[in-house]
Amino acid sequence: xxxxxxxxxxxxxxxxxxxxxxxxxxxxxxxxxxxxxxxxxxxxxxxxxxxxxxxxxxxxxxxxxxxxxxxxxxxxxxxxxxxxxxxxxxxxxxxxxxxxxxxxxxxxxxxxxxxxxxxxxxxxxxxxxxxxxxxxxxxxxxxxxxxxxxxxxxxxxxxxxxxxxxxxxxxxxxxxxxxxxxxxxxxxxxxxxxxxxxxxxxxxxxxxxxxxxxxxxxxxxxxxxxxxxxxxxxxxxxxxxxxxxxxxxxxxxxxxxxxxxxxxxxxxxxxxxxxxxxxxxxxxxxxxxxxxxxxxxxxxxxxxxxxxxxxxxxxxxxxxxxxxxxxxxxxxxxxxxxxxxxxxxxxxxxxxxxxxxxxxxxxxxxx
Amino acid sequence: xxxxxxxxxxxxxxxxxxxxxxxxxxxxxxxxxxxxxxxxxxxxxxxxxxxxxxxxxxxxxxxxxxxxxxxxxxxxxxxxxxxxxxxxxxxxxxxxxxxxxxxxxxxxxxxxxxxxxxxxxxxxxxxxxxxxxxxxxxxxxxxxxxxxxxxxxxxxxxxxxxxxxxxxxxxxxxxxxxxxxxxxxxxxxxxxxxxxxxxxxxxxxxxxxxxxxxxxxxxxxxxxxxxxxxxxxxxxxxxxxxxxxxxxxxxxxxxxxxxxxxxxxxxxxxxxxxxxxxxxxxxxxxxxxxxxxxxxxxxxxxxxxxxxxxxxxxxxxxxxxxxxxxxxxxxxxxxxxxxxxxxxxxxxxxxxxxxxxxxxxxxxxxx
Numbered sequence: 041x042x043x044x045x046x047x048x049x050x051x052x053x054x055x056x057x058x059x060x061x062x063x064x065x066x067x068x069x070x071x072x073x074x075x076x077x078x079x080x081x082x083x084x085x086x087x088x089x090x091x092x093x094x095x096x097x098x099x100x101x102x103x104x105x106x107x108x109x110x111x112x113x114x115x116x117x118x119x120x121x122x123x124x125x126x127x128x129x130x131x132x133x134x135x136x137x138x139x140x141x142x143x144x145x146x147x148x149x150x151x152x153x154x155x156x157x158x159x160x161x162x163x164x165x166x167x168x169x170x171x172x173x174x175x176x177x178x179x180x181x182x183x184x185x186x187x188x189x190x191x192x193x194x195x196x197x198x199x200x201x202x203x204x205x206x207x208x209x210x211x212x213x214x215x216x217x218x219x220x221x222x223x224x225x226x227x228x229x230x231x232x233x234x235x236x237x238x239x240x241x242x243x244x245x246x247x248x249x250x251x252x253x254x255x256x257x258x259x260x261x262x263x264x265x266x267x268x269x270x271x272x273x274x275x276x277x278x279x280x281x282x283x284x285x286x287x288x289x290x291x292x293x294x295x296x297x298x299x300x301x302x303x304x305x306x307x308x309x310x311x312x313x314x315x316x317x318x319x320x321x322x323x324x325x326x327x328x329x330x331x332x333x334x335x336x337x338x339x340x341x342x343x344x345x346x347x348x349x350x351x352x353x354x355x356x357x358x359x360x361x362x363x364x365x366x367x368x369x370x371x372x373x374x375x376x377x378x379x380x381x382x383x384x385x386x387x388x389x390x391x392x393x394x395x396x397x398x399x400x401x402x403x404x405x406x407x
Numbered sequence: 408x409x410x411x412x413x414x415x416x417x418x419x420x421x422x423x424x425x426x427x428x429x430x431x432x433x434x435x436x437x438x439x440x441x442x443x444x445x446x447x448x449x450x451x452x453x454x455x456x457x458x459x460x461x462x463x464x465x466x467x468x469x470x471x472x473x474x475x476x477x478x479x480x481x482x483x484x485x486x487x488x489x490x491x492x493x494x495x496x497x498x499x500x501x502x503x504x505x506x507x508x509x510x511x512x513x514x515x516x517x518x519x520x521x522x523x524x525x526x527x528x529x530x531x532x533x534x535x536x537x538x539x540x541x542x543x544x545x546x547x548x549x550x551x552x553x554x555x556x557x558x559x560x561x562x563x564x565x566x567x568x569x570x571x572x573x574x575x576x577x578x579x580x581x582x583x584x585x586x587x588x589x590x591x592x593x594x595x596x597x598x599x600x601x602x603x604x605x606x607x608x609x610x611x612x613x614x615x616x617x618x619x620x621x622x623x624x625x626x627x628x629x630x631x632x633x634x635x636x637x638x639x640x641x642x643x644x645x646x647x648x649x650x651x652x653x654x655x656x657x658x659x660x661x662x663x664x665x666x667x668x669x670x671x672x673x674x675x676x677x678x679x680x681x682x683x684x685x686x687x688x689x690x691x692x693x694x695x696x697x698x699x700x701x702x703x704x705x706x707x708x709x710x711x712x713x714x715x716x717x718x719x720x721x722x723x724x725x726x727x728x729x730x731x732x733x734x735x736x737x738x739x740x741x742x743x744x745x746x747x748x749x750x751x752x753x754x755x756x757x758x759x760x761x762x763x764x765x766x767x768x769x770x771x772x773x774x
Binding site: 047048049050068069070138139140144163164165168169171172173175176177185284286287288291313344346347361362 | 414415416417435436437505506507511530531532535536538539540542543544552651653654655658680711713714728729
């Protein structure tokens with residue numbers, strides 16, 4: 041393993057000093073920032089997330105801000121899901137595609153005002169994309185990356201912590217709903233959201249100078265519930281069937297292939313980028329689909345497997361896009377992006393550095 | 408320092424195993440790949456580059472391939488430099504801008520055939536950008552990232568090594584000129600190019616399965632000249648005044664601000680992205696310009712400084728975008744992106760974590 045640290049292309053988050061103080065042990069670059077991915081004890085982090093509560097520096101979930109008279113129009117052009125129901129305080133998860141119908145992001149979209157929208161994005165330069173579309177179509181909208189950095193509070197006890205901080209109104213937030221508020225004068229958007237299936241909230245910090253302050257408020261408030269640091273957890277998210285854009289998708293993946301078809305509205309206008317291509321794909325049928333995969337054998341030495349070939353009768357039929365050891369299942373499990381010929385139950389082989397590992401496809405999620 | 412390694416968002420290069428064998432000590436993410444940035448002895452790497460010859464894994468310089476009847480037309484639309492003289496075997500360095508006239512890349516453009524062009528890019532998702540433009544304008548061109556990975560051979564003795572491998576014809580290549588060829592059956596483009604001012608070549612490997620083979624051929628051929636591993640060198644490139652796109656530029660930087668004005672052709676057609684904005688900027692005059700900066704004081708503990716405020720009379724007047732200790736000069740030197748009010752010779756202050764360091768602006772390059 042080689043080292044990584046902040047550099048001119050890797051900005052640090054407003055919570056950076058706090059994560060160092062918590063003993064962050066590994067980073068991954070994401071949206072040109074350093075994302076904590078480990079605090080050195082992944083089993084403890086998994087336990088906190090699935091049984092208790094954990095707090096995550098997910099400042100890397102950057103916002104692409106659309107502001108101006110054409111903000112709402114541009115938002116729809118960029119999204120293959122119908123946004124006509126979008127209102128203030130109710131966010132939506134939306135697939136974004138390019139003109140080929142290929143997935144380029146899966147943000148949460150938040151409308152903050154009549155003319156103000158945030159795309160809370162996964163890892164890809166959507167600011168540049170949105171600027172290109174707006175300029176090419178002559179839209180009157182200003183695009184920027186505002187000073188907004190989410191801190192996630194995740195786990196079954198997250199609601200208790202958040203209610204102790206903000207009051208009981210947080211319990212009434214439905215999934216992806218949000219509220220603009222303040223905490224000790226720190227401007228925030230509080231949303232029920234987060235990259236796990238354990239439930240939780242995201243606090244969108246709107247003043248980058250106050251990250252450590254916010255981190256410590258949450259840390260103090262969480263003490264009765266043994267809160268601790270964590271990060272998007274590869275084991276939990278695979279067990280839960282949660283897609284990783286860019287991790288489980290490639291340069292050819294459309295939403296139908298990765299279980300996002302129910303977020304695609306094919307009757308949207310043709311000016312929505314990708315919708316015409318998706319109509320064609322829907323009528324022709326997809327070539328691949330995403331399933332679960334369970335591997336034979338004991339816990340491997342490496343914790344995390346990525347993009348290994350899946351073979352059937354000696355022929356490549358797809359990729360295991362991500363795989364992890366699940367202690368809960370006593371097996372290596374993962375996501376398979378495989379030919380439509382293969383169904384759950386099919387026995388396949390994963391080819392890993394010359395070795396072949398027996399495996400079986402299954403439905404998602406695992407839990 | 409935390410660790411980094413290959414993951415689902417960080418692909419490895421075809422030379423990865425070779426760089427591990429050479430003892431690579433640090434990586435930086437760049438174009439979604441791991442770029443070696445150190446082999447543990449930066450002084451030796453600097454000496455090889457400036458006095459001998461070194462070989463670099465710069466597979467991160469990805470190619471964006473434009474293929475089809477509208478490839479040449481799209482290439483011009485994407486470039487604010489006149490490409491009308493572009494021919495096979497003669498590459499050009501070109502600034503790319505967005506519609507605001509803001510720099511989004513500074514690739515080398517190579518025309519390989521009448522309908523086939525590569526943009527050899529710096530760190531930014533230009534494939535997505537080019538796809539957006541092509542689709543919005545209805546151009547008949549296929550965009551892709553081909554299996555092409557450059558290996559750089561840099562330093563005053565690079566020509567001797569390359570001539571020993573390929574023959575004397577390499578000596579006739581002028582800067583950015585190139586030739587498609589083969590070496591032991593490995594398909595290559597050989598160009599006089601590279602991210603240093605020490606002279607050298609880039610071998611564009613066109614078969615990713617043969618990276619270690621190519622690495623070792625160059626390593627063997629270079630032995631008489633004590634070749635060794637290296638990487639784009641922050642000290643050499645700052646001494647030489649070489650711009651780092653994304654390192655010395657921000658989300659507002661136009662080509663005129665960073666000494667690229669002579670690569671901008673303002674009389675290009677309006678359909679060239681950014682040219683209308685650049686005409687406006689040129690007539691109004693830029694607010695900032697890029698100068699060198701020399702700091703007082705001894706060698707700092709950290710080797711590399713990025714984006715510190717530059718103050719004049721207690722007021723922020725710009726940023727020191729990158730700074731390094733130059734043993735040759737016995738000073739910390741860097742690039743300053745400062746208000747046009749300030750000229751070479753101006754005495755300023757660099758504000759670094761609460762400390763203030765006296766400094767003086769100067770012309771570029773340092774050597």
